[in-house]
Amino acid sequence: MGTIDDAGGSETVRYVRFQSPHRNTRGHFTGIFGLVNNLAREGRLSDEQESFRRSNNSWYDIAYTDPSTVDPTIYDDETNPGAAAWFKPSAAHLLARVPGYLEILAAHDVKCVVLRSTDPGRVIYEDDVQVVAVPHALAVPARPIPNAIAGD
Secondary structure (H helix, E strand, C coil), X not given: CCXXXXXXXXXXXXXXXXXXXXXXXXXXXXXXHHHHHHHHHCCCCCHHHHHHHHHHHHHHHHHCCCHHHHCCCCCCCCCCCCCEEEECHHHHXXXXXXXXXXXXXXXXXXXXXXXXXXXXXXXXXXXXXXXXXXXXXXXCCCCCCCCCCCCC
């Protein structure tokens, strides 16, 4: 179903994320809900899978806050490049439904990995069950330094 990248080593794992192992056309790693929703948009889900997706997506919509409703720029590429949501350990009730999504992805041979980290990046949003973080490598975009003009 997925591989494990334990970025936390022997430390206590604080955050968990399920995502594609491959970057999408925007250069990001699509999360588990996006992967399943993409299959639905493509009309690839069986009636049973679509029913699961709809009912569980609705449950998630009620169970926790969509960070983009709090801050519409949270996933903006210029403001927060590479921002991604991570579950906290306190989200056990949310994580309990993830295996159904993983089963759908496996049935369609869509790869998904689970990442575990004590430090997913610069946290730009946090609530009781999740954080949204900009990966450290992307937290400060590289900017060219103007060349000095000789003789000035």
